Amino acid sequence: MSELTTAGSFEVDRGDLGWGIFARREFHRGDYIFTFTGPLIDFDGTVAKGERESDPLQIGENLYIDLEEPGRSINHSCAPNSGVIENRILIAIRSIQPGEEISLDYSTTMGDGHWTMICACGNASCRGVIRDFEYLDQELRQSYLELNVVQGYLRHRLGEQLQADRHGRGEMASKDFRR
Ligand SMILES: [Zn+2]
Secondary structure: OOHHHHHOOOEEEEEEOOOEEEOOOOEEOOOOOEEOOOOEHHHHHHHHHHHHHOOOOOEEEEEHHHHHHOOOHHHHHOOEEEEEEEEEEEOEEEEEEEEEEEEEOOOHOOOOOOOOOOOOEEEOOOOEEEEEEEOOOHHHHHHHHHHOEEEEEEHHHHHHHHHHHHHHHHHHHHHHHHO
């Protein structure tokens, strides 16, 4: 689906949690919503933003998009209805009804070990604090990975971790063999 066909499909408005993004039509799972845009900055650039440190979207090791609207207005939810693919494209991960707030689990993008936030999303599954992806429980991480809505640099880290684990087991196995 092209960006042009999504014009008017959502709007930035005030909701229960302050400014947010609200659907103006129905979205189905997998539908394109919008692309996050803005200048690229590094980690020091995010810290320099002070109270607005939560605006940038992490897209790589020490690489962030300093978000412009509408991306800057998307709120976090521990039970989100959207997710980020290809580091910057927001898609629906379940159906979204007109008027419903479009939300994202920030933790699927976070990995610099720095920023955290108390969460007030109010969902039964609320984790209380929004932290880096590595702190999500295994089941939740797996479900986001299966939806393919985890930033590439985080998936890359997990891949390296898996390889290191396999390598470690391999070494142990060969030691056992020698014994
Ligand atoms: Zn929450």
